[in-house]
Amino acid sequence: MPLLEVKNLKKTYTSRFGMNQVHALTNVNFTVEEGEYVAIMGESGAGKTTLLNVLAALDRPTSGSILLNGQEISTIQDSKLSAFRRRHLGFVFQDFNLLDTFNNQDNIFLPLVLSNEKYRTMKRKLDPLAQELGISDLMKKFPYECSGGQKQRVAIARALITKPELILADEPTGALDSRSTEELLMLFQRINEAGQTILMVTHSVKAASHAKRVLFIKDGTVFHQIYRGDKSREGMYEAISDTLSLLSREDGRHV
Incomplete structure (x- = not known):
């Protein structure tokens, strides 16, 4: 049985008086x-x-x-x-979501407290x-005394300390410089190799190229997916870039 199973998922937002509807997710399966x-x-x-939320x-x-x-x-x-959420999920956010009034240890302890x-x-x-x-x-x-890369490591510790079944990461490299980004991606890779399941939303082709599989969403549904298989990271990067180019075409067809 899969750890996570998503079937026929739809999410529609309706305006206050029901005049307008936005179909954020139309039929997501994976x-x-x-x-x-x-x-x-x-x-x-x-x-x-929307899907991550x-x-x-x-x-x-x-x-x-x-x-x-x-x-x-x-x-x-x-x-x-x-x-x-505390028992089963761990969260890593782009803006870290650390409390500046707590030191790093207390931030990590928060879900356990x-x-x-x-x-x-x-x-x-x-x-x-640690x-x-x-x-x-x-x-x-305290978080304000730390670099972006250090704060993200603290946030990852907070996510991992409960031993969650699934880590959900929302643009985890978005606020980091190139060096911190590379360090974080290698850290995610080690965490995954140790057995942790990770689901990451990202705009970064570099970040996605570290994953074992990439799902592409278009118009609220899964449009395509790429498995790493025996691809090198460079090969994965190229395959992702090609798919994103296809997605950006106005007349793109399902593949």
Whole structure:
């Protein structure tokens, strides 16, 4: 059974008086296997962010099904959604979403604190993770004292500390310079090779070329996909670039 299964997913936004409708997702179908590293790409307005928000249970689909390890996400009661996200999902955002009034350690601890874990347990989980991510010396610093790359590593630690089934990353390299971007992508690759499943939305061909599979969204539906297979990273980059060129054509046809 796939880790994540998306079937006939639709999301329609209706104006206040029902006069206008925007079909953000029209018929999305795909699966993600445990241990996969999948990137989602498409032009602005294609539905990538809407899809991520629905998968993260931050928004409800209009219709369709989302199964995470066999559990239907869209039917979870609102009162239980926050706890579900903490237990099953990890989030990495473009703008880090760290609290400047908390030091880095407390930012990482936050999902565990909300789950009422004891300090000793939290510290036992954090120490090897911080060492693995190279941020052990940053624990007592505050986010505003850190570089973009350092803040993103802290954010990744916060996402991983709960041992989530799925990491959802929204443009994780968008606020980073080229060096920090490369370091982050290599870090994601190591995390994935260790068994973590990652689903990443990105505009970056470079970021997507690190994934094992790339899904392309056009007009609210999955238009095409590319598997890495035996492609080199350069070959994957070229294949992604060619597909994006096709997507940008006004008369592009399904492939």
